[in-house]
Amino acid sequence: MNGRAFRPATLAEALTIRGGEAVRPVAGGTDLMVARRRHAPAPVRLDAPPLFIAHLSELRYVRLDGDRTAVGAATTLHDLADSPGIDPGLKKAIRWFASPAIRNVATIGGNICNASPAADLLPYLVAVDATLVLQDAGGAREVAVREFITGPGRHVLTDAELLTEVRFPARDPVPRFRFYRKVAPRRSNALSKLSLYVEARVEPNATIRELRMAAGAIAPTVVRFDEAERIVEAQSTAALGRLAGDAVQACMRAMNPIDDQRSTAAYRMSATCRLIRRVLEHDLPSWRCHDRSDHT
Amino acid sequence: MTIEFRLNGSQVTMRAEPLARLLDVLRDDLRLTGAKEGCGEGECGACAVLVNGRIVNACITPAAAVVGTEVTTIEGYRGTRRYAVIEQAFVDTGAVQCGFCTPGIVMATEAILAEHADPTDDEIRHGLSGNLCRCTGYATIVEAVALAGRRLRER
Ligand SMILES: Cc1cc2nc3c(=O)[nH]c(=O)nc-3n(C[C@H](O)[C@H](O)[C@H](O)COP(=O)(O)OP(=O)(O)OC[C@H]3O[C@@H](n4cnc5c(N)ncnc54)[C@H](O)[C@@H]3O)c2cc1C
Ligand code: FES
Ligand code: FES
Numbered sequence: 001m002n003g004r005a006f007r008p009a010t011l012a013e014a015l016t017i018r019g020g021e022a023v024r025p026v027a028g029g030t031d032l033m034v035a036r037r038r039h040a041p042a043p044v045r046l047d048a049p050p051l052f053i054a055h056l057s058e059l060r061y062v063r064l065d066g067d068r069t070a071v072g073a074a075t076t077l078h079d080l081a082d083s084p085g086i087d088p089g090l091k092k093a094i095r096w097f098a099s100p101a102i103r104n105v106a107t108i109g110g111n112i113c114n115a116s117p118a119a120d121l122l123p124y125l126v127a128v129d130a131t132l133v134l135q136d137a138g139g140a141r142e143v144a145v146r147e148f149i150t151g152p153g154r155h156v157l158t159d160a161e162l163l164t165e166v167r168f169p170a171r172d173p174v175p176r177f178r179f180y181r182k183v184a185p186r187r188s189n190a191l192s193k194l195s196l197y198v199e200a201r202v203e204p205n206a207t208i209r210e211l212r213m214a215a216g217a218i219a220p221t222v223v224r225f226d227e228a229e230r231i232v233e234a235q236s237t238a239a240l241g242r243l244a245g246d247a248v249q250a251c252m253r254a255m256n257p258i259d260d261q262r263s264t265a266a267y268r269m270s271a272t273c274r275l276i277r278r279v280l281e282h283d284l285p286s287w288r289c290h291d292r293s294d295h296t
Numbered sequence: 297m298t299i300e301f302r303l304n305g306s307q308v309t310m311r312a313e314p315l316a317r318l319l320d321v322l323r324d325d326l327r328l329t330g331a332k333e334g335c336g337e338g339e340c341g342a343c344a345v346l347v348n349g350r351i352v353n354a355c356i357t358p359a360a361a362v363v364g365t366e367v368t369t370i371e372g373y374r375g376t377r378r379y380a381v382i383e384q385a386f387v388d389t390g391a392v393q394c395g396f397c398t399p400g401i402v403m404a405t406e407a408i409l410a411e412h413a414d415p416t417d418d419e420i421r422h423g424l425s426g427n428l429c430r431c432t433g434y435a436t437i438v439e440a441v442a443l444a445g446r447r448l449r450e451r
Contacts, residue, residue, distance in 0.1 A: 005314035041320035099426025
């Protein structure tokens with residue numbers, strides 16, 4: 001046996017190890033075990049000894065904290081989808097995530113720290129202004145998910161820190177329009193060519209409030225469409241036919257897609273624009289708050 | 297490192313590389329070859345086993361992750377009465393051709409029927425969504441899961 005490895009009993013112990021030497025946190029391992037695989041049956045080789053954290057119950061919880069939901073970083077997607085307090089918008093994104101076998105082990109923290117522009121949870125988390133608790137042996141800091149991710153696979157976590165908690169708004173009792181769509185070669189176990197999350201409240205007089213839109217895989221990081229949100233905010237759904245063109249133009253300015261093995265920049269741009277236009281011109285204006293589809 | 301876990305009802309204590317794939321530990325070290333390697337990347341479900349009753353792909357599970365858990369492979373599961381019902385349903389609907397995907401699909405079937413005694417077509421398809429089969433075209437497998445569910449409810 002040559003590989004050193006750490007399987008701490010507590011979070012405090014994990015943070016001490018993390019602060020003491022170079023280690024690679026391993027949560028569900030669904031990204032790491034694929035990215036770092038060698039020819040079977042050679043064990044996966046990481047850039048530093050693994051620090052296993054998925055078994056720590058201190059990192060696996062869903063807590064309702066007034067109007068916020070606080071989720072332990074090592075909570076699996078299965079457990080998240082199973083929790084009653086989780087917003088239906090996030091559940092929609094989880095429905096599109098991989099397959100049951102992956103969701104049983106993949107964690108929310110792993111999805112965030114992997115920082116893929118195609119990560120399925122990020123459009124939701126960016127749209128609702130989720131914040132992250134980063135902890136080291138000496139204390140904790142809280143950063144917005146938008147500030148956390150700086151590029152593909154890059155984030156502001158120091159070598160001594162772990163992501164310990166993800167915070168976002170609790171399930172809102174007021175019905176909301178919620179939309180998540182992922183364009184991928186097949187329904188399961190596929191990474192996105194592009195993805196789009198949109199949510200909004202529609203008042204009884206048809207005024208649109210709190211429109212939030214974010215998209216994945218169309219730029220080096222998940223993009224929030226702030227400018228388009230401002231164009232539509234406080235307008236009537238009846239005006240969407242007229243405003244959609246400007247909103248889509250604003251979204252285009254925020255996109256910076258690339259060609260890669262999954263898709264092309266041109267396809268990503270045009271498909272995302274068509275999807276946004278469809279949501280604004282059709283899905284959102286035709287949505288009624290008694291529509292139950294956002295509870296699936 | 298030393299890993300301890302329960303495997304098909306028996307306690308196992310062994311040495312393994314912490315990042316060894318559970319699939320290799322099962323097939324090479326423990327000689328349980330029921331779980332198969334298809335893709336080796338978590339996409340096909342041929343290597344599926346149950347960890348604490350939940351379906352997991354053994355090809356991307358590090359050995360260290362099963363410490364303290366209960367692992368069930370097709371070899372252990374086939375001794376159960378539920379297995380006998382599922383096997384007969386697969387035979388009766390013609391849901392097995394070459395059989396390479398079958399151990400994983402049987403484990404997925406158990407996971408589906410444990411969660412939904414009377415699954416809808418959508419729940420069955422969702423539950424099988426991580427399993428690829430290059431032979432059957434899936435329709436007979438969906439039928440087999442529904443049939444097994446019906447027979448388990450009637451017992
Ligand atoms: C077959 C297959 C299908 C997939 N489908 C999808 C999909 O549909 N959508 C999608 O978004 N992703 C998908 N993925 C990717 C992957 O499953 C997810 O990104 C998952 O959420 C990663 O979580 P994990 O716990 O397994 O991460 P790990 O592999 O354990 O870790 C990922 C990275 O994050 C770091 N890390 C993890 N937790 C922490 C922490 N608490 N603090 C600091 N660093 C940490 C690790 O060091 C590593 O760099 C798929 C993967 C596979 C194999
Ligand atoms: S071999 Fe494990 S999922 Fe394909
Ligand atoms: S029966 Fe041959 S792969 Fe499924």
